[in-house]
Amino acid sequence: MSFESQVARALDDEHRAHLELLGRAERAFAGAPDAQWTQLAGPLARQMEHELGRHFAFEEDELFPRMAEAGDGDLATLLTEEHASIREVAAELLPLLRQAAAGATAAASAATLRRLVLELVERQVAHIQKESMALLPLLDDLLDEDSDRTLAFAHAGG
Numbered sequence: 001m002s003f004e005s006q007v008a009r010a011l012d013d014e015h016r017a018h019l020e021l022l023g024r025a026e027r028a029f030a031g032a033p034d035a036q037w038t039q040l041a042g043p044l045a046r047q048m049e050h051e052l053g054r055h056f057a058f059e060e061d062e063l064f065p066r067m068a069e070a071g072d073g074d075l076a077t078l079l080t081e082e083h084a085s086i087r088e089v090a091a092e093l094l095p096l097l098r099q100a101a102a103g104a105t106a107a108a109s110a111a112t113l114r115r116l117v118l119e120l121v122e123r124q125v126a127h128i129q130k131e132s133m134a135l136l137p138l139l140d141d142l143l144d145e146d147s148d149r150t151l152a153f154a155h156a157g158g
Contacts, residue, residue, distance in 0.1 A: 006152035007063075008139040014055055015128045021047055022121045029117040033110045041100035044117070048090045048097070056083045058155050059131075063139070070142055075134055082127045089120045 003009050025044050028036035060083065064076035093116040096109055143151065 003136055004140045005143050005148045007143060007148055007155060008136040010152060010155055011055070011059075011139075012132065012136055014051065015132055018047065018051070018124065019128060022124055025117055026121045029114050029121075033114075037100050037113070038103050041097045045094055045097040045101060048094055048120075052086070052090065056087070059083075059135075062151055062154065063135070063142075066142055066147075067135075067138065072138060075138075079127070079131065079135065082123070082130070086120065086123050086127060089116055089123060092116055093120055 003012055021040075021043060025040050028034075028040050060080060064080060067073065067076040093113070096113045096116065099109065100113060139148075
């Protein structure tokens with residue numbers, strides 16, 4: 001899908017990068033613990049610590065209020081609730097990913113790690129699909145050229 005606004009294009013780029021990492025994680029963590037777990041645990045933890053938090057905060061602080069003002073508050077509320085759901089899984093998963101990245105996944109925590117990674121993948125993929133189909137196209141109509149430029153700079157500096 002092609003987007004006109006700079007903000008929509010930037011978020012779409014982030015979504016694509018997240019989906020690529022999530023796809024790799026899903027394939028690796030669906031199997032038995034191995035070196036791929038250790039290799040992917042670090043990038044997945046960094047994505048949750050930095051990118052996910054920054055991405056969600058930008059949407060919640062800058063975009064969702066504009067959506068609500070334009071009459072799309074139900075969608076903004078739904079997406080905010082999904083952010084909270086993803087954050088819950090991420091909070092539980094992050095310490096396990098840090099252990100796995102250090103090569104210290106205990107057999108007892110491997111099943112929990114696998115379950116939480118796959119749950120995160122499921123929630124994030126569904127959320128990204130929703131945003132790609134509903135939020136991003138809406139931004140082309142919601143943002144004028146000046147607000148798009150201002151928000152694009154804010155997002156890039158975030």
